[in-house]
Amino acid sequence: MPSIDQFRSVPVVETIGGDRTMVLNMGPQHPSTHGVLRLLLEIDGETIVRIRPDIGFLHTGIEKTCEAKFYQQVIPMTDRIDYLCPMTNNFAYVLAVEKLLGLEVPPRALWIRLMLNELTRINSHLVWLGTHAMDIGAMTVFLYCFREREEILKMFEMVAGQRMMTSYFRVGGVSMDLPLGFLDYIKNFAAYFPDRIEQYSDLLTNNPIWIGRTKGVALITRNDALELMLSGPTARGSGVDWDLRRDMPYGGYEKLDFKVPVATGGDVFARYQVRMEELRESISMVKQAIANLPDGAYKADAPKIVLPDREKMKTQMESLIHHFKIVTEGFTVPEGEVYQGVESPRGEMGYYVVSDGTAKPYRVHMRSPSFANLNAIGVMCEHNLLADVVAAIGSIDIVLGDVDR
Amino acid sequence: MALQPAVTDLEMLKDRPALACLLSGMPGAIQSAKFDRDELTIWVTQIHLLEALNLLRTATYAVLADLTAVDWFPSEPRFEVVYSLLSHQLRDRIRVKVQVSGADPYVESVTGLWAGASPFEREVFDLFGIRFQGHPDLRRILLPDEWEGHPLRKDYPVEGYR
Numbered sequence: 001m002p003s004i005d006q007f008r009s010v011p012v013v014e015t016i017g018g019d020r021t022m023v024l025n026m027g028p029q030h031p032s033t034h035g036v037l038r039l040l041l042e043i044d045g046e047t048i049v050r051i052r053p054d055i056g057f058l059h060t061g062i063e064k065t066c067e068a069k070f071y072q073q074v075i076p077m078t079d080r081i082d083y084l085c086p087m088t089n090n091f092a093y094v095l096a097v098e099k100l101l102g103l104e105v106p107p108r109a110l111w112i113r114l115m116l117n118e119l120t121r122i123n124s125h126l127v128w129l130g131t132h133a134m135d136i137g138a139m140t141v142f143l144y145c146f147r148e149r150e151e152i153l154k155m156f157e158m159v160a161g162q163r164m165m166t167s168y169f170r171v172g173g174v175s176m177d178l179p180l181g182f183l184d185y186i187k188n189f190a191a192y193f194p195d196r197i198e199q200y201s202d203l204l205t206n207n208p209i210w211i212g213r214t215k216g217v218a219l220i221t222r223n224d225a226l227e228l229m230l231s232g233p234t235a236r237g238s239g240v241d242w243d244l245r246r247d248m249p250y251g252g253y254e255k256l257d258f259k260v261p262v263a264t265g266g267d268v269f270a271r272y273q274v275r276m277e278e279l280r281e282s283i284s285m286v287k288q289a290i291a292n293l294p295d296g297a298y299k300a301d302a303p304k305i306v307l308p309d310r311e312k313m314k315t316q317m318e319s320l321i322h323h324f325k326i327v328t329e330g331f332t333v334p335e336g337e338v339y340q341g342v343e344s345p346r347g348e349m350g351y352y353v354v355s356d357g358t359a360k361p362y363r364v365h366m367r368s369p370s371f372a373n374l375n376a377i378g379v380m381c382e383h384n385l386l387a388d389v390v391a392a393i394g395s396i397d398i399v400l401g402d403v404d405r
Numbered sequence: 406m407a408l409q410p411a412v413t414d415l416e417m418l419k420d421r422p423a424l425a426c427l428l429s430g431m432p433g434a435i436q437s438a439k440f441d442r443d444e445l446t447i448w449v450t451q452i453h454l455l456e457a458l459n460l461l462r463t464a465t466y467a468v469l470a471d472l473t474a475v476d477w478f479p480s481e482p483r484f485e486v487v488y489s490l491l492s493h494q495l496r497d498r499i500r501v502k503v504q505v506s507g508a509d510p511y512v513e514s515v516t517g518l519w520a521g522a523s524p525f526e527r528e529v530f531d532l533f534g535i536r537f538q539g540h541p542d543l544r545r546i547l548l549p550d551e552w553e554g555h556p557l558r559k560d561y562p563v564e565g566y567r
Contacts (some may be wrong), residue, residue, distance in 0.1 A: 005498045049467070054547060055546065056547040056549075059547040063557060064556050064557055064563060065563065067563070071429075083498070102407055104406035140514070173500060186498065226467065227519055228469060228470055228519075228520055229470070229519060229522070247496050248496055248498070336441055337441075337444075337500075338442055338444060339470075339471065339489055339498065339500065341470065341498070348470060350470060350471050352471065352473060354475055363475050363476075363553065364469070365473040367470065367471040367473070367489070371524060371525075372524075374524070375520075375523070375524065404547060
């Protein structure tokens with residue numbers, strides 16, 4: 001049985017590689033570690049005895065850098081933490097700062113954010129599905145997933161001018177309104193995408209090779225999942241019925257109608273089922289957001305915090321002053337601290353922001369889901385075969401930028 | 406939603422489930438509490454930290470969502486270690502904080518309560534230099550082993566030592 005006692009015992013460095021076992025190094029440049037993850041695998045024949053992850057190769061000290069930036073300058077850095085879901089990171093950070101400020105966003109901004117946040121989830125899950133399937137040997141799925149992902153990246157480029165590091169959300173709203181023709185584009189996408197999910201599903205769900213590689217592999221129990229601080233689809237695949245969007249709604253999720261898929265298998269296949277179901281829910285949420293999208297302002301009316309419109313800035317003295325002040329001095333945030341957790345595609349993405357009353361955050365801490373979910377790898381793979389390690393890594397859906405920050 | 410002033414009076418907060426649990430179980434552990442922006446923060450004393458967290462865990466706050474620290478250099482006690490607890494039943498989040506002196510920063514490790522706290526404690530050790538007593542494997546996690554200093558301390562320059 002897998003056990004979590006390995007977290008409590010004194011490890012290893014000395015005892016590793018005794019008489020029976022040997023140590024195999026995997027990564028940091030290994031194609032199926034999804035980044036620069038290094039794993040020290042202690043193996044007995046082909047069976048895993050113990051795994052020790054070695055991380056930090058992508059550490060860039062973002063938390064430290066944030067302390068030297070104005071509040072609005074932190075937003076581009078949040079993109080770079082989890083580079084597969086930039087908007088989710090933006091969302092968590094701006095929600096935290098808005099909570100500190102007591103600022104409310106107008107309905108249009110709220111719905112735009114929800115729509116793009118769910119698109120981001122689809123984007124991230126498509127990368128997960130493609131690479132995960134490719135790791136296990138199903139090459140075709142990858143090509144189809146990236147075909148659809150390309151469409152989403154095009155949409156991101158339309159709204160933000162950037163495909164990956166979007167930095168589209170702002171404290172108090174979003175940076176600019178949706179461009180002309182965007183809604184038609186996304187409606188078209190939302191119309192055909194559900195069929196595409198079925199296509200992926202047809203390729204995998206009943207595929208005997210896929211089932212053989214995923215069912216009963218990399219098991220983790222519900223209790224272990226909770227104690228190891230897992231969250232998101234990784235935990236929901238083990239029967240943890242918890243989703244921040246439904247259970248502690250933020251940023252307008254209470255207005256959406258959706259189900260939270262939960263599977264109880266606890267294996268790679270269960271996590272696959274959860275994420276596939278989430279794709280379906282997400283596209284339905286995107287449709288709801290399109291239907292509900294109101295006209296009106298796309299950023300809050302808070303001249304000391306939100307940058308003024310370009311036109312106003314050039315015609316009104318006051319707006320010019322506000323613009324100058326925000327750009328050169330930032331905006332001050334009242335003293336206090338908040339923790340804003342959001343459900344990122346990988347789990348609970350939490351921003352803990354402490355303000356000391358100045359224009360720069362005193363402390364920004366990112367509780368990244370991959371960092372906690374990486375805990376599971378050792379427990380999942382214990383007593384499994386060496387070849388299943390790549391399946392386990394793929395099923396956690398790890399992003400190393402998120403782990404190392 | 407205009408900002409409400411923070412509530413720090415224990416009397417007014419005693420009905421909050423987390424505080425009620427601590428007040429009935431071990432009132433001596435509570436240093437102070439604050440309710441601000443819909444979030445409850447409880448400061449507990451350093452010696453009672455593990456017991457208090459265990460009490461909250463066996464009550465409904467069974468999930469440790471986050472563990473981090475804040476450096477208040479140059480004031481003393483210098484550090485605060487921050488535990489963010491989550492209750493799935495109550496759908497409630499609380500923050501438990503413990504103050505740690507700058508001269509000899511250490512707290513008890515919570516890896517015995519939540520095994521998953523292990524990398525989080527290593528991260529705080531790595532970036533703040535706070536030791537976690539009873540942690541089975543307290544090594545640097547993000548930075549190289551030979552790194553000098555702890556970057557998230559406020560007296561560590563943003564551009565690093567050159």
